[in-house]
Amino acid sequence: MEATVEMVKxxxxxxxxxxxxxxxxxxxxRLYCSDACADHHPEGAGCHHAxxxxxx
Structure with missing residues (x-):
């Protein structure tokens, strides 16, 4: 059996x-939702998602 992951935190x-x-x-x-998260929040930038x- 094979499992496919489509969504991750x-x-x-x-x-x-x-x-x-x-x-x-x-x-x-590792998988991130935005460049801000992937770049470890330069200058405190957030991902800005609701x-x-x-x-x-």
């Missing part, structure tokens, strides 16, 4: 976002 520990594996941003083998207040 953003790899940013402070982020609550779930992102599609096709649209996710990959850095160092309901998420992550800033690294």
């Amino acid at each position: 953003c790899a940013c520990s402070d982020c609550v976002c779930v992102v599609g594996t096709v649209k996710a941003i990959e850095r160092d083998g 309901g998420c207040e992550c800033h690294g």
